Amino acid sequence: MHIERPKQTPSQSFQKKMKATMSESSELKSSKTKPGVNRGLSILDFILRLAAIVGTLGSAIAMGTTNQTLPFVTQFIQFRAEYNDIPMFTFFVVANAIVSGYLVLSLPFSIFHILRNRAHGTRVLLVFLDGGMMALLTSGASAAAAIVYLAHKGNAKTNWLAVCQQFNSFCERISGSLIGSFAAIILFLVMIFLSGVALSHRRR
Amino acid sequence: MKNSNDSTVIDVPLTTGSSKSKAAASVASRQANAGGMKRGLGVFDFVLRLGALGAALAAAATMGTSDETLPFFTQFFQFEASYEDLPTFQFFLIAMGIIAGYMALSVPFSIVCIVRPAAVGIRLVLFILDTVALTFATSAAAAAAAMVYLAHSGNSNTNWLAICDQFEDFCQNISGAVVGSFVAVLLIMFLVLLSAFAIRNTH
Numbered sequence: 574m575h576i577e578r579p580k581q582t583p584s585q586s587f588q589k590k591m592k593a594t595m596s597e598s599s600e601l602k603s604s605k606t607k608p609g610v611n612r613g614l615s616i617l618d619f620i621l622r623l624a625a626i627v628g629t630l631g632s633a634i635a636m637g638t639t640n641q642t643l644p645f646v647t648q649f650i651q652f653r654a655e656y657n658d659i660p661m662f663t664f665f666v667v668a669n670a671i672v673s674g675y676l677v678l679s680l681p682f683s684i685f686h687i688l689r690n691r692a693h694g695t696r697v698l699l700v701f702l703d704g705g706m707m708a709l710l711t712s713g714a715s716a717a718a719a720i721v722y723l724a725h726k727g728n729a730k731t732n733w734l735a736v737c738q739q740f741n742s743f744c745e746r747i748s749g750s751l752i753g754s755f756a757a758i759i760l761f762l763v764m765i766f767l768s769g770v771a772l773s774h775r776r777r
Numbered sequence: 778m779k780n781s782n783d784s785t786v787i788d789v790p791l792t793t794g795s796s797k798s799k800a801a802a803s804v805a806s807r808q809a810n811a812g813g814m815k816r817g818l819g820v821f822d823f824v825l826r827l828g829a830l831g832a833a834l835a836a837a838a839t840m841g842t843s844d845e846t847l848p849f850f851t852q853f854f855q856f857e858a859s860y861e862d863l864p865t866f867q868f869f870l871i872a873m874g875i876i877a878g879y880m881a882l883s884v885p886f887s888i889v890c891i892v893r894p895a896a897v898g899i900r901l902v903l904f905i906l907d908t909v910a911l912t913f914a915t916s917a918a919a920a921a922a923a924m925v926y927l928a929h930s931g932n933s934n935t936n937w938l939a940i941c942d943q944f945e946d947f948c949q950n951i952s953g954a955v956v957g958s959f960v961a962v963l964l965i966m967f968l969v970l971l972s973a974f975a976i977r978n979t980h
Contacts, residue, residue: 658934661923693977700973704911704966711912712919719865719920720927724935730862731928733937762908765969769904772977773897 614771615687621760621767622683626676628757629710633669635750636662636717641743654736654743661716662747668713669754672706679703686771693772700768707761714754721748812894818975819891822968826887829964830880833914836957837873840866840921843950847943858944865924866951872917873958876965879910890975897976904972911965918958925955 636656643652656662682699686692724744727735737744844859860866883906886899928948931939941948 701970704969708915711915715916715919716923719923736935
């Protein structure tokens with residue numbers, strides 16, 4: 574066919590398609606930015622996972638080793654406060670322990686995502702598990718926070734006395750142990766964002 | 778000139794055009810299949826959003842109308858209980874209201890995702906906001922659940938009495954509200970999973 578049409582256009586687009594398929598097959602070539610963005614997100618995810626492990630483990634240990642015995646003793650009862658006097662604190666410790674165990678187990682997946690950029694299936698699975706674990710952590714931390722608020726302020730209408738008036742160091746300890754947990758919740762949020770961005774990233 | 782001559786000599790222009798059109802057709806059909814699945818996911822997303830809206834609204838309404846006044850009264854005051862007595866329940870009510878409002882506002886965006894299956898930016902924004910909503914809803918539901926558990930069981934170590942023994946209707950109402958909010962949390966969790974699945978770039 575000898576028609577006077579610009580021969581550049583179909584051959585040029587054909588060569589472009591060839592180049593595109595070649596660059597898809599070899600992930601190390603082509604522009605440095607596109608696979609680099611996913612890799613950077615995966616590395617950041619790994620670092621955040623390490624920080625979240627520290628946060629949840631610290632919270633669990635801080636709450637779990639909390640007890641205070643008041644210096645005076647009556648004939649019948651000793652004034653002692655422990656974390657497992659209140660079931661919400663037990664739930665808090667258990668939830669933090671479970672989440673820190675999950676984070677440790679998910680580190681290999683995170684490393685796998687650094688090495689393979691296009692592992693979509695495991696990324697979706699990790700998002701799902703991260704979401705579930707974040708919900709567990711949030712529920713434990715919120716329940717404990719509600720009880721800590723009650724321990725600080727009490728409630729006049731329901732005649733619940735503020736326990737913190739008597740047990741000072743117990744109160745300080747349980748309040749402080751919430752911080753690590755809430756920090757880990759924020760880290761989980763950021764991790765899920767990063768996974769979502771990495772999933773939706775389109776390489777041209 | 779030679780280059781273009783070579784590229785048209787290797788394959789006769791007609792076959793070049795037809796192979797290119799075949800490649801384009803296969804890419805288009807693959808995209809159409811992916812678009813159909815994304816459209817189905819979008820419909821499911823829309824339904825889940827409506828469900829979460831209903832659950833959050835029901836939880837907020839049940840908590841808000843949970844006042845109870847006991848039929849007996851002393852000379853000085855009347856025994857009444859409402860959600861305003863506990864700040865945790867106030868937080869619960871406000872949080873469920875915000876979640877219900879967010880679900881209502883995100884329904885148009887979800888419809889846009891159904892109509893245009895290839896819209897990635899909107900899906901990403903909805904995914905991020907859904908995750909934030911999940912955290913918020915879980916936090917409110919768990920704090921209210923802790924209070925409801927305390928109201929049911931009391932705590933002997935801290936001398937906190939179980940108020941449910943006196944205020945039975947109030948207790949039933951707040952328990953129902955907490956159950957409704959946990960249903961909303963479950964639905965939002967499914968939403969997040971669905972969005973993560975729909976958001977992925979299938980190339």
